[in-house]
Structures are given as structure tokens and as C-alpha cells.
Amino acid sequence: MVVDEVKVPLRDVRRTIKEFYNPQEWHFITVNGVDLGGKVELKWFFTRYGEEEYFKVVTAEASYEDEVPTITYLIPSAWISEWELADLFGLNVEGAKKGLFLDPESPQAPLRRG
Amino acid sequence: MGKRITVPFGSQHVALPEPVRFVFQTENEKIVDVEVDVGYVHRGIEKACATKFKYMQVGYVVARVCGLCAISHTLGYVTALERLMGVEVPKRALYLRLLVSELDRIHSHLLAMGHTAEVAGYENLFMQTFRHRELVMEMLELLTGNRVQFDFACPGGVNRDLTPEVEKVLREKLKLLEEKALWLKDVYENDFSLALRWKGIGVVTEKMAKEMNVVGPPARAAGLKTDARAEFNYLPFKEVGYKMVVLKGGSIYERNLLRALEVLNSIQMCWNVLDGLPEGEIKVPVKGLPEGEMFVRIEAPRGELFYYIRGSQKLVLDRVRIRVPTFSNIPVMKELFVGMDYADVPATVISFDPCLSCTAR
Numbered sequence: 102m103v104v105d106e107v108k109v110p111l112r113d114v115r116r117t118i119k120e121f122y123n124p125q126e127w128h129f130i131t132v133n134g135v136d137l138g139g140k141v142e143l144k145w146f147f148t149r150y151g152e153e154e155y156f157k158v159v160t161a162e163a164s165y166e167d168e169v170p171t172i173t174y175l176i177p178s179a180w181i182s183e184w185e186l187a188d189l190f191g192l193n194v195e196g197a198k199k200g201l202f203l204d205p206e207s208p209q210a211p212l213r214r215g
Numbered sequence: 216m217g218k219r220i221t222v223p224f225g226s227q228h229v230a231l232p233e234p235v236r237f238v239f240q241t242e243n244e245k246i247v248d249v250e251v252d253v254g255y256v257h258r259g260i261e262k263a264c265a266t267k268f269k270y271m272q273v274g275y276v277v278a279r280v281c282g283l284c285a286i287s288h289t290l291g292y293v294t295a296l297e298r299l300m301g302v303e304v305p306k307r308a309l310y311l312r313l314l315v316s317e318l319d320r321i322h323s324h325l326l327a328m329g330h331t332a333e334v335a336g337y338e339n340l341f342m343q344t345f346r347h348r349e350l351v352m353e354m355l356e357l358l359t360g361n362r363v364q365f366d367f368a369c370p371g372g373v374n375r376d377l378t379p380e381v382e383k384v385l386r387e388k389l390k391l392l393e394e395k396a397l398w399l400k401d402v403y404e405n406d407f408s409l410a411l412r413w414k415g416i417g418v419v420t421e422k423m424a425k426e427m428n429v430v431g432p433p434a435r436a437a438g439l440k441t442d443a444r445a446e447f448n449y450l451p452f453k454e455v456g457y458k459m460v461v462l463k464g465g466s467i468y469e470r471n472l473l474r475a476l477e478v479l480n481s482i483q484m485c486w487n488v489l490d491g492l493p494e495g496e497i498k499v500p501v502k503g504l505p506e507g508e509m510f511v512r513i514e515a516p517r518g519e520l521f522y523y524i525r526g527s528q529k530l531v532l533d534r535v536r537i538r539v540p541t542f543s544n545i546p547v548m549k550e551l552f553v554g555m556d557y558a559d560v561p562a563t564v565i566s567f568d569p570c571l572s573c574t575a576r
Contacts, residue, residue: 102298124425124426124428125425128428128441129428130428130512130519130521130538131521131536131538131542131543133523133534133536133538135525135533135534144523146510146521146523148446148512150439150440150441150446151440151441151446152446153445153446153447153448154446154447154448156510176428177426177427177546177550178426178427178428178543178546178547180546181542181543181545181546182538182542185542189261200252201251201252201253202253202257203257204255204257207257211259211262212261212262212265
């Protein structure tokens with residue numbers, strides 16, 4: 102498995118993805134969060150069509166108060182992954198609405214630790 | 216311009232007995248806007264996997280994410296875990312996993328095809344499709360001990376071997392299933408009423424599929440060559456005659472025809488597994504504690520299933536992430552509805568074979 106991972110500051114995520122992302126070539130899989138306590142590690146996963154086990158991963162860290170930039174300008178379908186981050190981690194994602202995955206009365210931000 | 220009317224679809228609807236809610240804004244019969252809500256049954260499985268269950272138990276928990284593609288979820292998890300921990304799975308176990316995985320794909324595809332026939336008003340074809348699907352359910356029960364929740368794969372291999380007695384019955388049923396699947400493919404391909412109702416309806420173009428990152432049968436029916444079975448080496452598909460099926464057109468008709476063709480390829484792979492099943496162990500012990508991260512792609516019946524796990528040498532993992540195919544296909548469904556006649560919505564939704572149980576895992 103080939104994984105080309107780049108770690109960037111949160112503010113550079115969109116620019117980094119814009120530099121390589123071409124929908125004819127790349128498939129956006131999802132953005133994943135891992136709570137590190139006070140901050141969340143975010144990884145945007147991509148794979149190249151027709152290539153076996155080749156991935157590109159863009160990694161950044163966001164504190165609970167940071168605004169996470171949206172990539173829907175580049176990848177329109179990414180809104181659902183971003184809205185999920187907003188619901189399950191309670192992150193402030195640019196343009197995301199809360200409540201798509203969680204009932205308003207359920208525990209909020211369940212994937213935060215502690 | 217006609218008067219704007221709000222038409223809710225779900226959260227319970229006869230076409231889809233799963234809790235998803237679309238709210239359509241329509242002018243005359245045309246949809247001009249849509250909102251979606253999938254947040255009715257969030258079950259917190261990811262949270263449970265990273266707090267309550269030990270890493271050796273998680274495979275059984277994630278199998279409960281979905282009834283239809285239980286083996287895909289288990290495969291996603293155990294493959295990620297085995298890669299992370301450097302476990303080499305015996306070849307016989309890989310072949311048996313492939314056999315159950317493809318039988319599962321057949322029963323899931325037949326279910327989707329049957330339901331689409333049902334919402335087109337073709338009750339008889341719906342019943343015939345489900346009747347033949349019953350053969351696969353019986354085969355899965357023989358092989359794994361269960362019709363739906365198999366718990367067949369486990370870290371290090373599989374839980375149950377294939378005996379000569381079971382193999383004999385499997386071969387008989389597979390032969391019968393092949394005959395029925397050929398007949399079904401003929402109907403779904405050539406029936407005049409179905410073609411008239413479905414061709415050109417709910418079209419996803421190849422360009423749209425790429426831009427919206429569509430996965431699974433809806434992507435391949437639109438001409439996009441993507442399939443985790445070809446792009447991620449998690450089972451020996453190349454050794455058993457896997458062929459990627461890709462069609463042009465991208466409408467409901469092509470999505471169903473593609474499923475019918477994939478059923479035939481899956482049956483062929485099942486024959487090849489039975490004919491070439493390697494001898495040997497079915498399981499190796501898994502020792503140690505997982506450390507680091509791993510992610511895998513699995514081709515579930517509905518499309519690409521992504522698993523991410525992360526451990527720090529503890530019995531309980533730090534993170535288990537499950538990205539299911541329906542989750543990926545909701546954005547394109549939402550796009551597709553705008554401009555569509557409301558009457559075409561139920562069949563279009565069902566032709567994507569959505570699983571809300573997976574989405575709200």
C-alpha cells in the first residue's frame with residue numbers, strides 16, 4: 102500500500118487539496134477525525150482511480166474552537182463528511198449545519214473523549 | 216411557474232422502510248429543491264467500538280452495523296486489524312471469506328433489484344426475484360450457520376470450515392441459482408415495461424459520478440471504472456475470475472442491469488472458489504496489542520466501504536471509523552432530484568439501494 106501523507110496547518114488544507122485534486126483522477130473517500138483531547142486530528146483521504154492501493158492523505162489538527170475550512174468549493178460531495186464532523190465532534194466547520202446525523206435531544210459531540 | 220408545494224418523503228415511506236427523510240419543494244410535478252435528514256437512528260457504534268469493546272470483539276460489533284452486508288463490515292475491520300498487526304491469514308480462509316462475500320453480494324443485489332421492480336409496480340417480478348434470492352439465503356445458512364448475521368470472518372481467518380457435505384449441497388443450489396439468475400438477467404435486460412419505465416430516468420452521468428465521488432453499482436452503471444475489488448487487494452479476486460462490470464447510461468435501468476450482471480460474475484467466482492479451494496488451516500492466532508493506524512477499502516454490495524482503525528497498545532482501540540457506501544451516495548442523490556418528476560423519486564431512491572442502518576451506524 103502506498104500512502105502519500107502530507108501534514109499541513111489547518112489554514113492550508115484547502116490550498117493543499119486544490120493543488121493536486123482533479124475529479125477525473127482522484128476519488129475523495131472521506132475526512133476522518135480522531136480526538137486528541139482539546140484538539141482533533143483530521144485526515145482527508147483520497148485514492149487514485151484505477152490504481153491499486155494508492156492513497157493521498159492530507160492531515161491537519163484543529164482545536165475545538167478553530168473553524169475548519171470547507172472543501173466543498175473543490176469537492177461538492179464533501180459536505181456530508183463535513184456535516185458529520187460538525188455533529189460527531191462538535192467542530193465548527195465552515196458552512197456546516199448541525200443535526201444531520203444526531204437528534205437534537207441526543208448527546209452532542211459523542212466522539213470527543215472525556 | 217406553478218404553486219410551490221412541499222412534499223415529504225419519509226421518514227417512513229412505503230418505498231423504503233428505513234428512516235431517511237427527504238423534503239421536496241415541488242412546482243407542479245417538478246422538484247425544485249430538496250433537503251435530507253438521516254439522523255433518526257444514530258446508534259453510536261463507532262463510539263462503542265472505541266470505548267466498550269476489546270479489539271478482538273469489534274468484528275462482531277461492526278457486523279451489526281448492517282444486516283445485508285454484515286460480512287463486508289467484518290471484513291473491513293478484520294482486514295484493517297490484520298494488516299496493522301502483521302497477521303498472515305491462511306489462503307483457505309481468504310477463499311472462504313471471498314465465497315461468503317460474493318454470496319452476500321448476490322443476495323443484496325437481488326434484494327435491490329426486487330425492490331426496484333416493486334416500486335415500478337411489477338409485483339410479480341419482485342416476488343420472483345425474492346423467491347430466487349431465498350436460494351442464496353439457504354446457502355449462506357448452510358455455510359455460516361446463519362441467514363443474515365454470519366459472524367463468519369474473525370481476526371486471523373474464519374470461524375467455520377466448509378465440509379464436503381455442505382459443499383455438495385452448495386453446488387446443487389448454486390447450479391439452480393445460476394439458471395434463475397440468467398433468467399432474471401434476461402428479464403431485467405429485455406422486459407419492455409421495465410425498460411420503458413426506467414431507461415433515461417434518474418441519470419447519473421460519468422462526469423457527475425466523478426465530481427460527486429459516487430461509489431458502487433451507481434458509479435459503474437454510469438461508466439466510472441471503480442471497484443475496491445480491483446483497487447484494493449483484500450481478497451484473491453484476481454485468482455477466481457473477477458471481472459469489473461461497467462455500463463454506459465447511468466439510469467435506473469443500467470443500475471439494475473449492472474447488478475444482474477454482477478450476480479452472474481459473483482456466481483462464477485463462487486464456482487471457481489469451490490473448484491479451487493486450497494487445503495489447510497482456516498485460522499491463525501492473533502497475539503499482541505494493536506499499535507498505529509490502518510485503513511482499508513472493501514467493495515460492499517452497495518459500493519466502497521472504508522474502515523480506519525487506530526490503536527495505542529491497548530485492548531480497546533482509540534478510533535474505529537466506518538464510511539459506508541450510502542453515505543457517499545447521498546450527495547449525488549440530492550443533486551439528482553432537482554429537476555426530476557416527483558413520480559420518479561421512489562424508484563430512483565431504491566435504485567441506489569440506500570442503507571440507512573449503515574449510514575447512521
